[in-house]
Amino acid sequence: MPEQYYTTQLQAGLGLKEETKGLFELWAPGMNTQQLCDVALESGSFPNVTARRLRNIVAECFYPRYLRNEEVAHRVKSLLDVLSSTELSQIFYLYTSRSNYILSEFVKAVYWQKYASGYQSIDIEHAKEFIEQGLQEGKMKKPWSETTIKRVSSYILGCLADYGFLEGTTRKERKLTPPRVSDKIKVYLAYELHFSGLGDNAVINHPDWQLFGLTNDDVREELKALAVNRYWIIQAAGDVVQISWAYNNMEEVIDVIA
Template sequence: MPLVVNPNWQYSSGISGKGALVSEARAILREIDQGHDSDAVRRMVIEDDLLGRRTLGSREAIWDKLHLRYISNRTPKSLTTLARIVTHCPSETAADLVLFYEFCQVNPLLYDLTADCTYELYHNARTSIDKVDIEQWLSAQDSEHPEIGNWSPQTRGKVISSYLSIIRDFGLVTGIRQKVFRKMYVPAEAFLYALYHQKDRGLAGKAIIQSRDWRLFLMTEDDVVFLLEEAARDGFVRFRHAGDIYDLGFSYPNLHEVVDAIVN
């Protein structure tokens, strides 16, 4: 059964601008990992052209996008933890999935499109996802999300194209014209980041295992159980299960501590 999308979240067409910005996100987080605060990094982006953009307007626009996705409304500790895993993670795939995970947490449309539409297509033996799939999904949300109806056809088209480019750039699909699903492999580092992220938000036990967040990595509950068993063998968690009864404990007190263990 598909999960019902969250009607309390307001959808924004903001994903239609600037794309995934993966390398740009890595660049600013690298500076934060080196000890610069967000004000200093903003100056690097806008005044010193850290990201290689010619015009002041484009530098400001990119900074605003990245700030919203990865910096605003974060505690300093949360920000340095994110910067640390993205900068020092031994797996580039894992770092990209962490960036995608965090982007989804602050963008309801990106979250729901992935956890509902993309997830369902992937697990119903579809080999690809296209503009028609996204258009049909958006149309099905009109009653719960009337804000979609305020978008012009041009804006709607940009949202659809941008979404497909974003999931390609973050590694869920491949291809320029046709977006073909990759066989998803979630590295341990990305799994552990999302796991402890949910722990820090107050989820525990079965609620974590059945969390909708795992759909952002196109993972089923069986996939989660398999990676929990691996994580237990590696000492990151304590995990036992029998049928649908789960016993999950954590070896580290929070996300910050487990990230230190991952990168050291």
């Protein structure tokens, strides 16, 4: 895997849940970012968004989250009418975290650690300390100014609020409101990791589960519990897991969780 760096890309857009749904309704296979921008502008679906802002959302947010791999876009589009608003938010959060290394690392290293330690809230200083630590560890391609650090700290918290992980308030301190990951999202993620070519133990141990606060042991137990619904057959002996997968592709998986 190529080395990843913290970026300021969240400044282009945070959760963007409604904008993402609107763009998916307009997106068709084979569209590039310029074509999607043109269709979105002509559609009139974004009356309160300037042309420049819309292009920025498509190029800096929608594309890196969903269009780098068109198969991802196919899957997420097919889920729009299948999942509840909360479940869809968790899907958007998954792909936003994957495309924004700074967000995923903050969630794993700070958010869930604070929650596990009994914290009731989190504030911008926690985010700033996290970014400053990253700066010391060389996780940015070039140094950030104090202004940039403060701005990106705010973006991180705002994005988590958009996805329901923090109280939706503009106050400096935000209450932790960790959502429980939906069973449908667990099934979707497990199969997506499986079809990416990972072995059974690698699926269980994949860091994406940490985005939802799940340890390796948690994942193993969650998958065992879901086996009663015949999504798979799982056998575990110590740290070794063997899974017999019930479906042959993601289309089948999406049909089942619909």
